[in-house]
Amino acid sequence: MSSLPRVYVTRKVPPDGLQILRKSGQVQLELWDSDDPVPRRELLKKVKGCDGLLCVLTEKIDAEVLDAAGPTLKVLSTMSVGFDHLSLDELKKRRIRVGYTPEVLTDAVAELTVALLLATSRRLIEAAHEAKTGGWGTWRTQWLCGYELANSTVGILGLGRIGVAIAERLKPFKVKRFIYTDVEPRPELAEMIQAEYVSMDDLARQSDFLAACCALTPETQSICNKNLFSNMKKTSIFINTSRGGVVNQEDLYEALATGEIAGAGLDVTTPEPLPTNHPLFTLKNCVILPHIASASYTTRNAMSALAANNLLAGLRGDRMLKELHL
Numbered sequence: 001m002s003s004l005p006r007v008y009v010t011r012k013v014p015p016d017g018l019q020i021l022r023k024s025g026q027v028q029l030e031l032w033d034s035d036d037p038v039p040r041r042e043l044l045k046k047v048k049g050c051d052g053l054l055c056v057l058t059e060k061i062d063a064e065v066l067d068a069a070g071p072t073l074k075v076l077s078t079m080s081v082g083f084d085h086l087s088l089d090e091l092k093k094r095r096i097r098v099g100y101t102p103e104v105l106t107d108a109v110a111e112l113t114v115a116l117l118l119a120t121s122r123r124l125i126e127a128a129h130e131a132k133t134g135g136w137g138t139w140r141t142q143w144l145c146g147y148e149l150a151n152s153t154v155g156i157l158g159l160g161r162i163g164v165a166i167a168e169r170l171k172p173f174k175v176k177r178f179i180y181t182d183v184e185p186r187p188e189l190a191e192m193i194q195a196e197y198v199s200m201d202d203l204a205r206q207s208d209f210l211a212a213c214c215a216l217t218p219e220t221q222s223i224c225n226k227n228l229f230s231n232m233k234k235t236s237i238f239i240n241t242s243r244g245g246v247v248n249q250e251d252l253y254e255a256l257a258t259g260e261i262a263g264a265g266l267d268v269t270t271p272e273p274l275p276t277n278h279p280l281f282t283l284k285n286c287v288i289l290p291h292i293a294s295a296s297y298t299t300r301n302a303m304s305a306l307a308a309n310n311l312l313a314g315l316r317g318d319r320m321l322k323e324l325h326l
């Protein structure tokens with residue numbers, strides 16, 4: 001039997017990552033060779049005795065999984081920038097090193113955020129549907145009017161790399177002002193986009209477009225709620241490409257259905273997938289995408305390669321390219 005470290009990969013990850021692992025000659029690899037998530041029972045069985053685990057964001061890595069893996073598990077590598085699916089306390093307790101994939105997806109996520117913002121504010125999905133289903137009668141002066149970016153104020157909730165990249169892409173649309181809020185001011189990032197730090201209430205009150213770009217943590221859970229939406233302008237657009245958990249969806253539904261805000265574009269929801277009979281799907285002013293912000297071939301390949309390299313470095317005891325310091 002080989003004495004190489006055993007690694008379990010919980011999904012058919014894009015080819016670059018798999019190739020790096022296979023060619024390394026450094027690990028014995030086992031893979032859940034499917035596009036669908038590994039069943040929990042199978043995961044609990046397969047992690048037993050592994051040295052390394054490469055997962056994606058649909059796998060909840062908690063005490064149960066870590067107990068099932070046992071003391072051999074030294075490295076966890078997630079193919080995601082988000083890590084709300086990982087029980088960090090449990091990982092820290094067991095001294096398991098954790099790799100993740102920031103930066104390589106910033107461009108793709110920012111690009112999709114802009115696309116979703118425009119699709120929502122200029123009502124593209126509704127308009128395409130009307131054109132296709134006979135609703136297009138004649139050119140009408142106010143029909144399918146939306147809201148434009150020129151001269152607007154764009155608010156960013158949680159200013160990190162992705163928020164900066166979104167603002168950089170929106171600037172050429174003649175946005176007048178960028179504002180942001182976070183747990184504390186981020187002067188270096190803010191300077192890159194000339195964004196002004198404001199309170200959460202001012203962010204809500206002043207934004208014409210408000211983009212949630214924050215990580216999901218206990219502090220940001222449901223932070224976009226009745227309080228936020230009721231402070232927003234009736235003409236404002238809310239966009240979320242971070243995590244569904246930052247939004248109270250009942251409050252968002254109310255805000256959209258009663259015209260408290262003009263529209264919402266969501267790439268992330270709770271749960272995922274959002275059931276097709278969910279009330280949010282009944283609203284014309286809500287555009288919902290199936291968590292595709294990072295879904296370009298280039299980016300997903302880069303994420304898988306980084307996740308693979310993180311895992312191998314961790315198993316060698318070297319510095320990872322991107323490690324979460326617990």
Ligand SMILES: O=C(O)C(=O)CO
Pocket residue numbers: 057079080081082083105292293294295
């Ligand atoms: O990497 C992540 O955290 C994602 O949400 C996938 O884009």
